Amino acid sequence: MEKKFLPYGKQNITQEEIESVISALTGDYITQGPLVEKFELSLAKYLGVKHAVVVSNGTAALHIASLALDLKPGDAVIVPAISFVATSNAVLYCGATPIFADVDAKTGNILIESAEEAILLALKKGLIPKAIYPVHYSGLPCSIKDLIELARKYNIKIVEDSCHALGAMYRLNSEENFKMVGSYADMSVWSFHPVKHITTGEGGAVTTNCSILASKLKMLRSHGITKNSFDFTKQNLSLDEKSAEINPWYYEMQMLGYNYRLPDILCALGIAQLKRIDLFLEKRRQLADYYFKKLSGIENIILPLNDNVTAFSSFHLFPVKIDFDKVGKTRKQIIDSLKSYGIGCQVHYIPIPWQPYYEKNTDKFMCLDITNAENFYKEELSLPMYYDLNFDDIDRIADALRYSLGS
Numbered sequence: 518m519e520k521k522f523l524p525y526g527k528q529n530i531t532q533e534e535i536e537s538v539i540s541a542l543t544g545d546y547i548t549q550g551p552l553v554e555k556f557e558l559s560l561a562k563y564l565g566v567k568h569a570v571v572v573s574n575g576t577a578a579l580h581i582a583s584l585a586l587d588l589k590p591g592d593a594v595i596v597p598a599i600s601f602v603a604t605s606n607a608v609l610y611c612g613a614t615p616i617f618a619d620v621d622a623k624t625g626n627i628l629i630e631s632a633e634e635a636i637l638l639a640l641k642k643g644l645i646p647k648a649i650y651p652v653h654y655s656g657l658p659c660s661i662k663d664l665i666e667l668a669r670k671y672n673i674k675i676v677e678d679s680c681h682a683l684g685a686m687y688r689l690n691s692e693e694n695f696k697m698v699g700s701y702a703d704m705s706v707w708s709f710h711p712v713k714h715i716t717t718g719e720g721g722a723v724t725t726n727c728s729i730l731a732s733k734l735k736m737l738r739s740h741g742i743t744k745n746s747f748d749f750t751k752q753n754l755s756l757d758e759k760s761a762e763i764n765p766w767y768y769e770m771q772m773l774g775y776n777y778r779l780p781d782i783l784c785a786l787g788i789a790q791l792k793r794i795d796l797f798l799e800k801r802r803q804l805a806d807y808y809f810k811k812l813s814g815i816e817n818i819i820l821p822l823n824d825n826v827t828a829f830s831s832f833h834l835f836p837v838k839i840d841f842d843k844v845g846k847t848r849k850q851i852i853d854s855l856k857s858y859g860i861g862c863q864v865h866y867i868p869i870p871w872q873p874y875y876e877k878n879t880d881k882f883m884c885l886d887i888t889n890a891e892n893f894y895k896e897e898l899s900l901p902m903y904y905d906l907n908f909d910d911i912d913r914i915a916d917a918l919r920y921s922l923g924s
């Protein structure tokens with residue numbers, strides 16, 4: 518019998534969730550209605566932050582977070598060389614300069630010493646280092662203590678690219694309580710793409726504890742428009758000539774924004790999915806534990822770091838590293854072999870500065886020595902990780918890996 522194909526990532530949607538979307542579809546508002554705020558409030562509550570602003574995807578979230586920082590030409594942002602291209606593209610959207618720092622060889626997270634070197638490079642080149650965008654790669658949080666110290670030392674902002682890390686936790690040291698990723702940064706950015714912990718199809722959010730940033734983010738996701746009468750600047754237009762009351766149709770565009778709104782239909786799905794986040798996280802944790810058990814001791818496979826001292830991973834990915842030279846097979850050969858056993862994999866990520874666009878536009882960014890990132894890319898393979906995976910599937914994956922590697 519043909520075995521079912523196991524992709525590397527996949528959503529899980531219940532009948533109840535489908536019904537909540539249908540109910541939104543047949544309601545009075547399919548966009549710009551009450552479910553937007555409801556989703557924002559439940560996301561903020563879950564993360565323990567003051568504000569959440571939902572948008573059409575994680576890339577839009579990175580873009581408006583960058584605009585909310587007033588990023589512009591002459592500014593620099595420190596980003597890890599290993600991430601999805603959206604992390605540094607958001608900096609380019611604003612005409613600012615991304616500076617690629619190296620990553621930790623074990624975790625794929627930004628290397629603090631390299632990030633500091635990048636800040637010094639920005640200063641040397643006459644750029645203003647404004648922020649660092651750490652990525653909590655695969656769901657394992659970066660050291661928040663080190664990030665905060667670095668940000669304070671150089672007076673820069675932290676915008677976490679937390680697209681992998683919903684539900685992950687970190688703490689400042691072993692005496693502190695764990696807090697949700699999102700708690701300590703100036704802003705945190707989230708994605709609700711189908712392979713992530715919860716999904717809205719496409720969707721994203723920015724969270725923050727700063728009310729000034731939150732109101733700016735809300736304007737930026739909707740054309741730069743405000744309908745809040747307290748913010749109006751033009752009395753002659755906003756007020757009725759006789760009663761001096763606010764004109765009911767009135768709005769003001771006060772900055773150049775975008776239409777990055779998330780419709781109510783998708784917020785309905787987000788609200789319902791978020792109710793199951795603990796279940797999603799627990800399952801990923803169990804699957805990861807089982808992977809650790811099944812794969813430990815297999816020759817030529819390095820398993821991801823399982824910290825649990827200062828950080829709890831939310832296991833968006835299960836990234837292993839394989840020394841393909843030592844195995845005597847290319848990564849494509851291993852991937853093809855796994856595919857013949859019905860197993861899908863992915864590679865996260867090609868170093869961003871290697872992308873043709875970046876190679877053609879070397880005047881738009883800077884890059885430090887990224888040897889660790891290059892080696893990380895050469896060895897990385899992301900194994901299937903999603904809610905519907907089970908222990909039998911992981912037995913199958915472990916056997917197939919062993920055969921494919923010849924171990």
Ligand SMILES: Cc1ncc(COP(=O)(O)O)c(C=O)c1O
Nearest residue numbers: 574575576601603680708709710
């Ligand atoms: C680290 C990281 N940043 C940003 C994004 C962009 O998110 P989205 O696909 O929702 O635009 C992703 C999505 O894959 C991601 O993994």
